[in-house]
Amino acid sequence: MPATWSIPAVAPQHTLDLRAVSLLLEAPREAEPTRAMLHFLNALLPVEYISLVSHMADPPALLEGHAYGAALRNVTSQCFDKYRRHFYVFDDAIRIAGQMRARHGENAEVTALRFRAGEIPDSAWRHRIYEREHLSDRLTLLFTPAPGTAFSINLYRSEASGPFGEQEIERVLAVAPLLRQVHRNAVGTGAAARQMASRVALARARLDAREAGLSARELDVCARIACSMTADGxxxxxxxxxxxxxxxxxxxxxxxxxxxxxxxxxxAA
Known part of the structure; x- marks a missing residue:
């Protein structure tokens, strides 16, 4: 059974340096705010990969996935595709997200869930994702930024960095409410969402003007691709x-x- 924590809405007192905070403040200005979260977290502790997942439907959907550093190959999309097709049913995070979404009220708390590679309950899941990509640990932050919703931010460590240490987990848990609020403002209801909607509308209009005979749904998809959204997003x-x-x-x-x-x-330009 993976370790879990319930984190109150207000983070405990925790000192953050100004450089780390400045990185997080960039999130609302970006089309992919989770990338800014990854840079923020790496000012506190090593995190090789991050994913933002929507638990609004079955199966879940990947909204963003990033690797830290140019030298690291971003495998988040490929790994999530395998997870979504075969393994998400074994994940306790899915059950917890469903419970949180079913409450139908906005809950400011964050639930954290930790899965070390050796604790993965399905051997195929462990082999095809964790062992194949040399991952050692996952720390998941589950939250409901609006009533009836559920999202997770998933942090992955490589075998080279090793599992999260106790003090590192404490650092993540201390900033978890802050990450939830950044997601709520930047992705859910804030300026970035409005900015993305405007970018999509503009790209759609420009593609429609090409008079290529695209259907309404094809225009919807292509406009979002032009704005760097993933297929799952x-x-x-x-x-x-x-x-x-x-x-x-x-x-x-x-x-x-x-x-x-x-x-x-x-x-679309």
């Missing part, structure tokens, strides 16, 4: 299956006569 945003996003993308690219996102970005 688009699926969650449009409330469709990730496989449908891939199909719509293929159809749209064929109509537009393009082959990749870089070409799409140029058309």
């Amino acid at each position: 688009i699926a969650a945003d449009l409330e469709i299956a990730a496989s449908s996003v891939i199909t719509l993308r293929k159809r749209a690219y064929l109509k537009l006569g393009i082959h990749d996102r870089a070409e799409l970005v140029r058309l």
